[in-house]
Amino acid sequence: MLSHEENTLFTSVGAGTPMGELLRRYWHPVGVSEQITSKPKRIKVLNEELMLYRGASGMVVMTQLRCAHRSLALDYGRVEGDSIRCPYHGWLYDQTGQCTAQPAEPEGSGFKEKIKLKTYPVQEFSGLVFGYMGPLPAPLLPLFDVLRMDEGVKAVQIRHLNANFFNHIENILDVSHLAWLHGYAYPAYGGKKVTYHWEPQSYGVDNVMMIDGLPGDDEHISCYAFPTVNRFSVSPVEPNGPQVQSVLYRVPIDDTETKLYFVRFYPSDKRTRTVTERHDKLGEYKQNADDWWGIDVSDHDRMAIEQQGVVADRPNEHLGVSDGGLILMRKMMREALADVKAGQDPFGVIRDPSQQNVDFRQKAAAMNDRRDSGDYAGGLGQAAE
Amino acid sequence: MLSQEDNALFTSVGPGTPTGEMLRRYWHPVECTEFVTSKPTRLKILGEELLIYRGASGKPVLTQLRCAHRSLAMDYGRVEGDSIRCPYHGWLYDASGQCTAQPAEPDGSGFKEKVKLTTYPTQEASGLVFAYMGPLPAPLLPLYDVMMEEDGAKGVARRNVNCNWLNCIENIVDISHLAWLHGYTFPAYGAKKVTYHWDRKDYGMDNVMDIEGIDDTHISCYAFPNVNRFSAPPAEKGGELIKSMIFRVPMDDSSTMQFYIRFYASDKKSINYQRKEEKLGVYRPLADDWWGIDVGDQDRMAIEQQGVIADRPNEHLGVSDGGIIMQRKMLRESLALIEDGKDPLCVIRDPARQKIIFPQKSSMMEQRQDHLNYNRAFVNWNANAAE
Numbered sequence A: 001m002l003s004h005e006e007n008t009l010f011t012s013v014g015a016g017t018p019m020g021e022l023l024r025r026y027w028h029p030v031g032v033s034e035q036i037t038s039k040p041k042r043i044k045v046l047n048e049e050l051m052l053y054r055g056a057s058g059m060v061v062m063t064q065l066r067c068a069h070r071s072l073a074l075d076y077g078r079v080e081g082d083s084i085r086c087p088y089h090g091w092l093y094d095q096t097g098q099c100t101a102q103p104a105e106p107e108g109s110g111f112k113e114k115i116k117l118k119t120y121p122v123q124e125f126s127g128l129v130f131g132y133m134g135p136l137p138a139p140l141l142p143l144f145d146v147l148r149m150d151e152g153v154k155a156v157q158i159r160h161l162n163a164n165f166f167n168h169i170e171n172i173l174d175v176s177h178l179a180w181l182h183g184y185a186y187p188a189y190g191g192k193k194v195t196y197h198w199e200p201q202s203y204g205v206d207n208v209m210m211i212d213g214l215p216g217d218d219e220h221i222s223c224y225a226f227p228t229v230n231r232f233s234v235s236p237v238e239p240n241g242p243q244v245q246s247v248l249y250r251v252p253i254d255d256t257e258t259k260l261y262f263v264r265f266y267p268s269d270k271r272t273r274t275v276t277e278r279h280d281k282l283g284e285y286k287q288n289a290d291d292w293w294g295i296d297v298s299d300h301d302r303m304a305i306e307q308q309g310v311v312a313d314r315p316n317e318h319l320g321v322s323d324g325g326l327i328l329m330r331k332m333m334r335e336a337l338a339d340v341k342a343g344q345d346p347f348g349v350i351r352d353p354s355q356q357n358v359d360f361r362q363k364a365a366a367m368n369d370r371r372d373s374g375d376y377a378g379g380l381g382q383a384a385e
Numbered sequence B: 001m002l003s004q005e006d007n008a009l010f011t012s013v014g015p016g017t018p019t020g021e022m023l024r025r026y027w028h029p030v031e032c033t034e035f036v037t038s039k040p041t042r043l044k045i046l047g048e049e050l051l052i053y054r055g056a057s058g059k060p061v062l063t064q065l066r067c068a069h070r071s072l073a074m075d076y077g078r079v080e081g082d083s084i085r086c087p088y089h090g091w092l093y094d095a096s097g098q099c100t101a102q103p104a105e106p107d108g109s110g111f112k113e114k115v116k117l118t119t120y121p122t123q124e125a126s127g128l129v130f131a132y133m134g135p136l137p138a139p140l141l142p143l144y145d146v147m148m149e150e151d152g153a154k155g156v157a158r159r160n161v162n163c164n165w166l167n168c169i170e171n172i173v174d175i176s177h178l179a180w181l182h183g184y185t186f187p188a189y190g191a192k193k194v195t196y197h198w199d200r201k202d203y204g205m206d207n208v209m210d211i212e213g214i215d216d217t218h219i220s221c222y223a224f225p226n227v228n229r230f231s232a233p234p235a236e237k238g239g240e241l242i243k244s245m246i247f248r249v250p251m252d253d254s255s256t257m258q259f260y261i262r263f264y265a266s267d268k269k270s271i272n273y274q275r276k277e278e279k280l281g282v283y284r285p286l287a288d289d290w291w292g293i294d295v296g297d298q299d300r301m302a303i304e305q306q307g308v309i310a311d312r313p314n315e316h317l318g319v320s321d322g323g324i325i326m327q328r329k330m331l332r333e334s335l336a337l338i339e340d341g342k343d344p345l346c347v348i349r350d351p352a353r354q355k356i357i358f359p360q361k362s363s364m365m366e367q368r369q370d371h372l373n374y375n376r377a378f379v380n381w382n383a384n385a386a387e
Helices: A004-011 A018-023 A165-173 A175-181 A297-307 A321-341 A374-384 B004-011 B018-023 B165-173 B175-181 B295-305 B319-339 B372-381
Strands: A028-032 A041-045 A048-054 A060-064 A078-080 A083-085 A099-101 A122-125 A128-131 A152-161 A194-200 A204-211 A219-225 A229-234 A244-252 A258-267 A273-279 B027-032 B041-045 B048-054 B060-064 B078-080 B083-085 B099-101 B122-125 B128-132 B152-161 B194-200 B204-211 B217-223 B227-232 B242-252 B255-265 B270-276
Touching: A004 A018, A004 A165, A004 A321, A018 A321, A028 A041, A028 A048, A028 A244, A060 A122, A152 A297, A165 A204, A165 A219, A165 A244, A165 A258, A165 A297, A165 A321, A175 A194, A175 A204, A175 A297, A175 A321, A194 A321, A204 A321, B004 B018, B004 B165, B004 B319, B018 B319, B027 B041, B027 B048, B027 B152, B027 B242, B027 B255, B041 B242, B060 B122, B060 B128, B152 B295, B165 B204, B165 B217, B165 B242, B165 B255, B165 B295, B165 B319, B175 B194, B175 B204, B175 B295, B175 B319, B194 B319, B204 B319
Parallel strands: A152 A273, B152 B270
Antiparallel strands: A028 A128, A041 A048, A048 A060, A078 A083, A122 A128, A152 A258, A194 A204, A204 A219, A219 A229, A229 A244, A244 A258, B027 B128, B041 B048, B048 B060, B078 B083, B122 B128, B152 B255, B194 B204, B204 B217, B217 B227, B227 B242, B242 B255
């Protein structure tokens, strides 16, 4: 159970809020390389209205959405070199956000020198565009193992969740839902007796499940990378093929919506990459008549997270022994908030290049037996052809 | 830069707000003549839910939307003579809003005498129904020059935009946007060096542009508080400029109706009506345009892209924004006049001042990039005349 105050503390992500400031200490995906072009794209991250575009030099620029003159959103603006021109009165801003032209102002005016847009550092890796919105110098981008996998098929899916990010983070550590919410799709643990524990790691937490009667190894492991990422293995695209290696980032749009960047990798002779985007509607879930809950496995988690309410009602929750992961994660959050308040780097911020590559333990034999639902492997299946 | 408080002051238009009370001192168009019939239709004006219908006598009646009994919206009601009957329990209201029948009440009951809907005076001119929602007696309806034009083709239209009224108004006096936002369409000033000034007038102000390479100045006009008057390119090449005006009428704090009147002289006398519902964030594309948007949607893109209410506490106004600063000064003067119990700026009570003629100089409008959408929009708006 959380107090109302702490529920607000954990779920408010705007600039100046404690959680907002904590999340600003990490790099977050804000786009996919293929989608960032010389046509500016409007985004919202951590409750800030922003824009991304690719300049003539190839660099990606991330800037405040609105022109400093009369607050026009610049997504209909024109990219000139690495600069962006506002369509309303032609003000021009370079890639640092500095205003360099105000065509209607008198010649010799020094007004433009006083105008600068807020911009944020950006880098691209593995086809994702990452942005950093915290105090400088920025830390290193953690290079998770899935991002570094190249020899095969990679699928990036962007999804939109109609709930606060914290609902989703708790769902990572809440592994006892697997045997029920996903029980139909995975007979190896569906409705089975499972015991759980959680092991702290340098990157976060390993979720460990011991599944009754699982053939061979009965241990199942998925990983949480603090503060907003998880790493897990999913069923092979073809029977007896390799499992699909997955990493899933959550990025708060604002206090009520969340963007997901889901990267899946499948070793293959075919070196391809697909990018898909889904914008799902609150309360509408893909149907599957056979499923225990009538919902396709690809929408199970979204249904659960959204059905908790936009911000879950934690003051009225009742947590048990099998919810130990959530309690551990909240403890880590409190410690990280205290570190930021004390002027220190919070947990999981990497500044030592020898720590930049992050590898995860994965054990997921239970995933090999899956009841097929076409949609689940779909994005990757098409790429694998 | 405005404070948060001033931004809220200028953009809140509901009953009882200072700007809402100020705007209620003027006549505003509320619907096109052709669309007011014996079928009641719902309107929202200055944050008030209203209903308009045309009674048997031909007079438009503008009344509160909801029946006084159990708050039913009466747009499914029935017009009887000049009265409207509520579909729920049959209460009947005459053109003054007085309740004249309550069929379920006992005979001889005096209850209905105590019940009256709020109604507002209306009058029709130039294809528009105007209403007055302020304290009585109402002032005179200003007769702007385009409204008085008769001998030719007239297009009258109603179009909603998805932002606060002040975004629209500032765009009238913000003329330095012309050289950029509309730069592709009008090569005579597109990206040219232009100098600007603004002249206070008894009707509001004139926007004056001096454009590099053109001898003539360019003048468009702002009639306080919410009207502009300008000249648009001819419907056919070599034809005369179209005399145009736009009224902006707040529906509420986040949406605005724009009423257009366009006129050009023609042997065929006609009037053509149109109604358009625009969607936020959807603008008609035009690949050749500098910003990829057809000129007919450029202004709407700009005023909607400022945010529903522009973020004025974070704006940065320069010398070329003098018109906006002057317009805000006029708003402050008007609000102060009302506080002193006087008529605000540009309210007309003297019949000798009722007709308003605007100066117009816009020779560069004749040089217009000839692209089909723009032409077609004008031809459609004047379909009867152009044939």
